[in-house]
Amino acid sequence: MMLAKLLFYFFALLAVGSAVLMVTRRNIVHAAVFLVTTLLATAGIFLQLEAEFLFVVQLLVYAGGIMVLFVFVIMLVNLDIEMRAVRFNKQWTVAGALAFVLAMQVLTALWVGRKTFHLPAAPAALAERNTETVADALFSHFVLAFEVASILLLVAMIGAVVMGKRRAE
Amino acid sequence: MVKRGGNDEDPPEKRPGDESVPDASSGASNVLQFPTSLKKVEPEAAAEAAKPARRVPGSAPAREAPPAPAPFDNELVQRLRARFGDAIGEVTIDRKQVIVIVDASHVREIALACRDDEKFEMLVDVTAVDWPRRERRFDIVWNLYSLTKNERLRLKAHVTVGATVPSVTSVWVGANWPERECFDLFGIVFEGHPDLRRILLPEEWQGHPLRKDYDILKQDTEWVREHLGIESGQ
Amino acid sequence: MSAGNEAAGFGTARGVDTTVLGENEIILNMGPQHPSTHGVLRIKLRLDGERVVDSECIIGYLHRGVEKIAEHRSYPQFAPYVDRMDYVAAVSNGLGYCEAVEKLLGAEAPPRARVVRTILAELQRIASHLLWLGTHALDIGALTPIFYSMREREEILKIFEKYCGARLTTHAFRIGGLQYETYDTFEYDVKRFCEALAARIDEYETLLTENRIWVGRTKGVGVLSADDAIALGVTGPVLRASGVQWDLRKAQPYAAYEQYQFEVPTRENGDAYDRYLVRIAEMRQSRLIVLQAVEQIPEGPIMARIGKVLKPPPGEVYHSIEGPKGELGYYIVSDGTIQPYRVRVRPPSFFNLQAFHRMARGAMVADVVAIIGSIDIVLGEVDR
Amino acid sequence: MRTLLIPVLCAVVIVALLPLIAGYIVLVERKVMAHMQARLGPMRVGPHGLLQPIADALKLMLKEDVIPTNADRLIFWFAPVASVAAALVAYSAMPIGPAFQIADLNVGLLFIVAVSSLGIYGVVLGGWASNSHYSLLGAMRSAAQLVSYEVAAGLALVSVLLLAGSLSMKEIVQAQLDQGVWFVFYVPFGFFIYLVASIAETNRAPFDLPEADSEIVAGYMTEYSGFRWALYFLAEYANVIVVAGVATTLFFGGWLRPLTRYHDHFPGTHVELLDVVPAFAMIALALYCFRLAPRQPLRVQKRVMAAAGVKCVLFAGILFAALFGSDAVREGVHGAFWFLAKVGAYIYCFMWFRFTFPRYRFDQLMRLSWQFLIPLGLVNVIGVAVAIVLRERWDWNPFFSLVPTTIVTLGFAAWLTADKLELSGTDEDIAAESAAVLPGSGE
Structure with missing residues (x-):
């Protein structure tokens, strides 16, 4: 169990640290790399939770698909100009105040509900064939939501094609 | 096929006594017909090509020393003279090649007439020769070729240093690079050229190497020092 | 813009x-x-x-001032320099130069020399096209044809080596005839090579001609219409691929070309694929010419009587031959001394390369290399 | 801790051996290339160039590591490592024989696909960090190519998953054993699509556009040298092995030997007739080495050649001895043999294609994927689904249920190639496209 804990803290620290670096980096390619690291670390935590399907989807879709396209676009941006651009530095105080309020809220909620704060025991049977479980849930119970989401994506895709076509003409 | 002695012929001239020999271009049985019009072989074109040969007055046999440039006249020259008058100077024939001296300032119009009316569709080359002792020291030479008639024609203009010559790039786009080369190596300015820059030498180079007063060992030492970081390229 | x-x-x-x-x-x-x-x-x-x-x-990175050098060398001394312009077709360069000077002198090479010149020049054309084929295919990503074509080119270079001792910059001819008499097994070597070549060309065609990717990469790429080609002064296979049936070997025969039967292959579309087909067909035609020529090499002297010191009478001459890449012309002005007053080389690659701008419009980066390959340039000749 | 020991050992073996294996695959590739091109290939270092990979590796390690000015140093350093890491991690779910597998994930196949798709970061970031236009073009090409062909490859994999009913690599092989046939015979089009897509995904010719040497010098690797460059090279070959392993597992029955249903034994023993074939093949190879050994010009070469022969005898001995071991040993050793043999054959095909075909152009590459492979893959997947319904509802014979699918897919492919797949744009296309990109040309 020691190893599992170590791994969890490793992934957790990696995720949080990369996330912080991601927001603070000026070079957006670096920021993108740290975002990928965050996603990978989160995937590692999924794996520890034995949510193998979720882990793979995280890799395949977020890290392997979406972020590749992100990086692809970012590469084409003229970085020198971006790096020299003036940031919204004057908002530090507002952001700090908001962050403080949010932090206080979370802490208060934790403090108030500390008595009831227990994680339920992990269901033992879930680890077995969880891909099928996910598939069953998606295609039977949530089939309507699933189809609505896919239509939404289809519309977005057609829209993108139309917009891309217009430019070529 | 009967073997011919001459290793080449430049129509519109033809050696006398050669009349019995079919011209290579007029469709000997084993030879593809030449010249052609664009894209298609037309028999008429081939027949036409033989015509200018008959206009030619006789010249010396080939194996003797080549003749000195002699005055020359034919229908083409007459047409050009009729149209451009004094702009057409002396017309000579040297080693069976017709050379037309033209006035540099009218070159564009003459070139256009040569291309459209006389069917010299192709500009083979533009070059120059430097004669430093002459008053108009440069000869600009345009070598033309007619695919329709399988003939060559050479236009030549004498110009002084610093004079500009009209560019023929509007007549043949292919004149672009050779004119740039003339500018580069001789310093001849072609007026109306879309992009008259040095082409073979670096842009910052000083001097024009093919002029006779540019010694063969000479170079732009400034440039060499600056760009190559050495004292001399020799 | x-x-x-x-x-x-x-x-x-x-x-x-x-x-x-x-x-x-x-x-x-x-x-x-x-x-x-x-x-x-x-x-x-x-x-x-x-x-x-x-x-x-x-261009100009390889500019050596060949035309300037010519003004400071005697006529025979300059002959080796021309080999170094189009260094993959040195024999053709030498042929053009020697014939131009002969014309200036009013001399003419004897029949035997002219036939041998034709044979060597055609072998050189095949060698040049083979090198083009290999490199062009390599540019388009076919790794193998270059090794096959180099194998055949090697045979030609061996014939050159046996004939004159040099493989690349041969300096095979002399003004007025040939530098050397042919060696003993010359005819046999040439014939054997030509007989093998037909099957070898078939082999290249099997690899490329109907290869879907090859066709896709070259068809419709770098299109040059016949009118554009003529206006740009483009010559050689590039012009013929655009549908203009014009070849100096037929139009204004030199050396011994009028004795032989051959065709001038042309194509209609003027794209890279047609240039490929034209060159392949040209290799076959060149092979036929060589076979005809080597069958009957006339006996006789190999040098004309031109005297020891070459002093052409004043005057000028423009003489051009059909080099492997197009019209290779020499414009030589003589002032009556032993050195040419001016030598202007009309390099085919220079003019053909000029058409690149026209061919490349709207092409992709990958097409750019296909187009350069299909023009078949040699920078030694472009820059001189 | 015991449970971790064997996987860790396997991982160490893979990481330690892979560079060597990749090096020798390069040597084999060069030899194959040479023999296809009427020449000899590496002959100098060792007999028949057998030590060439080691010399190459030494040279690469000693080479100066050049980092271009204005390169993004951090990412320049990180990119090749990312590439190799992704390639290596993919091995963790790859079963090399029934016994040798680091982790049998129940989503093994997806894991391999997902992780190897992460390798693209190495390429893209490396190309970007080099601060060179060639590299950037290579990176862009690579990203677009990989994203497109992953879709096609995914569809090909789905057709197998439908048949196998599992994502676990082991269970896919087990399904092929149970059904008694390699899936390549059930879904030939699935295999075809995967073959093409896997060549494209590993950036091999004729899809090697990201590193097309005649166009963009070396693509994303242009500015790399020495060991970093070697890492990219290692990643490429590691990826080749991964896709070959996936193809072997999914379409060629993984570690199963051919004719899995043929179980005749030698009389009196439990040794199966067909299981001795590998051992005899190895002995034949050994004899060949021994025959060549005396003909080597140098003494050291003779020795190395003889050593190679001895090594083959050793392998034959192991294969033969394994027949008399326990079932686990026998299956482990012979499974590994068959798996590696199939992977080798698949890689040989890669090489063969590379030396035969010219390179695609970028738009043709995209068209091939989006207009040919992906529609074909979709039709194929639907066909397989129909076949499974036929099999399960109406008890069709599994093989015949897939015949209509194959025919329909074949017809669809013919239709696509006849009408739609216009690789070379027509003249109007080109005119329209140049009009689109050339300002002023339409006026």
Whole structure:
């Protein structure tokens, strides 16, 4: 169990640290790399939770698909100009105040509900064939939501094609 | 096929006594017909090509020393003279090649007439020769070729240093690079050229190497020092 | 940016405007050190993504002032220099130069010399086309044909080596005839090579001609219409691929070409694929010429009587031959001394390369290398 | 801790051996290339160039590591490592024989696909960090190519998953054993699509556009040298092995030997007739080495050649001895043999294609994927689904249920190639496209 804990803290620290670096980096390619690291670390935590399907989807879709396209676009941006651009530095105080309020809220909620704060025991049977479980849930119970989401994506895709076509003409 | 002695012929001239020999271009049985019009072989074109040969007055046999440039006249020259008058100077024939001296300032119009009316569709080359002792020291030479008639024609203009010559790039786009080369190596300015820059030498180079007063060992030492970081390229 | 030139009918190369770039546009410098610019050609490309918006060839990296050197050498002394212009077709260069000077002298090589010259020049054309085929295929990503074509080219170079001792810059001819008498098994070697060559060319064609990718990569790429080609002064296989059936060996025969039967292959579309087909067909025709010529090499002297010191009478001459790459012309002005007053070389590659700008418009980066390959340039000749 | 020991050992073996294996695959590739091109290939270092990979590796390690000015140093350093890491991690779910597998994930196949798709970061970031236009073009090409062909490859994999009913690599092989046939015979089009897509994904010719040497010098690797460059090279070959392993597992029955249903034994023993074939093949190879050994010009070469022969005898001995071991040993050793043999054959095909075909152009590459492979893959997947319904609802014979699918897919492919797949754009296309990109040309 020691190893599992170590791994969890490793992934957790990696995720949080990369996330912080991601927001603070000026070079957006670096920021993108740290975002990928965050996603990978989160995937590692999924794996520890034995949510193998979720882990793979995280890799395949977020890290392997979406972020590749992100990086692809970012590469084409003229970085020198971006790096020299003036940031919204004057908002530090507002952001700090908001962050403080949010932090206080979370802490208060934790403090108030500390008595009831227990994680339920992990269901033992879930680890077995969880891909099928996910598939069953998606295609039977949530089939309507699933189809609505896919239509939404289809519309977005057609829209993108139309917009891309217009430019070529 | 009967073997011919001459290793080449430049129509519109033809050696006398050669009349019995079919011209290579007029469709000997084993030879593809030449010249052609664009894209298609037309028999008429081939027949036409033989015509200018008959206009030619006789010249010396080939194996003797080549003749000195002699005055020359034919229908083409007459047409050009009729149209451009004094702009057409002396017309000579040297080693069976017709050379037309033209006035540099009218070159564009003459070139256009040569291309459209006389069917010299192709500009083979533009070059120059430097004669430093002459008053108009440069000869600009345009070598033309007619695919329709399988003939060559050479236009030549004498110009002084610093004079500009009209560019023929509007007549043949292919004149672009050779004119740039003339500018580069001789310093001849072609007026109306879309992009008259040095082409073979670096842009910052000083001097024009093919002029006779540019010694063969000479170079732009400034440039060499600056760009190559050495004292001399020799 | 080329609107002004469009009005005149053509987009003439005018240098790439690097100052104002549209969104997604980048400037790419190909060369002078690039694997497939065939020497030290530099091409400035203005790209929209991978598509070429504008292009400019920058040449001169190999400029050695050959024409200037000529004015300081005697006529025979200059002959070796011409071999170093189109160094993959040195024999053809030498042939053009020797014939031009002979014309200036009013002399003429004896029949035996002319036939041997024809044989060597045609072998050189095959060698040049073989080298082109290999490198062109390599540019398009076919790794294998170059090794096959080099294998055959090697045979030709061996014949050259046996004939004159040199393989590349041969200096095979002399003004007035031949440098050397042919060696004993010359005819046998040439015949054996030609007999093997037919099957070898079939082999290249099996690899490429109907290969779907090859056709896809070359068909419709670098299209040059016949009118454009003529206006640009393009000659040789590139012109013939555009549908103009013009070959100096037929139009204004030199050496011994009028004795032989051969065809001038042409194609209609003027794209890279047609240039490929034209050159392949030309190799077959050259093979036929060589076979005819080697069958009957006339006996007799190999040198004309031109005297020891060459002093052509004053005058000028323009003589051109059909080099492997197009019309290779020499414009020589004599002032009556032993040195030429001016030698102007009309290099085919120089003029053909000029058409690149026209062919490359709207092409992709990958097409650029296909187009350069299909023009078949040698920078030694372009830059002189 | 015991449970971790064997996987860790396997991982160490893979990481330690892979560079060597990749090096020798390069040597084999060069030899194959040479023999296809009427020449000899590496002959100098060792007999028949057998030590060439080691010399190459030494040279690469000693080479100066050049980092271009204005390169993004951090990412320049990180990119090749990312590439190799992704390639290596993919091995963790790859079963090399029934016994040798680091982790049998129940989503093994997806894991391999997902992790190897992460390798693209190495390429893209490396190309970007080099601060060179060639590299950037290579990176862009690579990203677009990989994203497109992953879709096609995914569809090909789905057709197998439908048949196998599992994502676990082991269970896919087990399904092929149970059904008694390699899936390549059930879904030939699935295999075809995967073959093409896997060549494209590993950036091999004729899809090697990201590193097309005649166009963009070396693509994303242009500015790399020495060991970093070697890492990219290692990643490429590691990826080749991964896709070959996936193809072997999914379409060629993984570690199963051919004719899995043929179980005749030698009389009196439990040794199966067909299981001795590998051992005899190895002995034949050994004899060949021994025959060549005396003909080597140098003494050291003779020795190395003889050593190679001895090594083959050793392998034959192991294969033969394994027949008399326990079932686990026998299956482990012979499974590994068959798996590696199939992977080798698949890689040989890669090489063969590379030396035969010219390179695609970028738009043709995209068209091939989006207009040919992906529609074909979709039709194929639907066909397989129909076949499974036929099999399960109406008890069709599994093989015949897939015949209509194959025919329909074949017809669809013919239709696509006849009408739609216009690789070379027509003249109007080109005119329209140049009009689109050339300002002023339409006026």
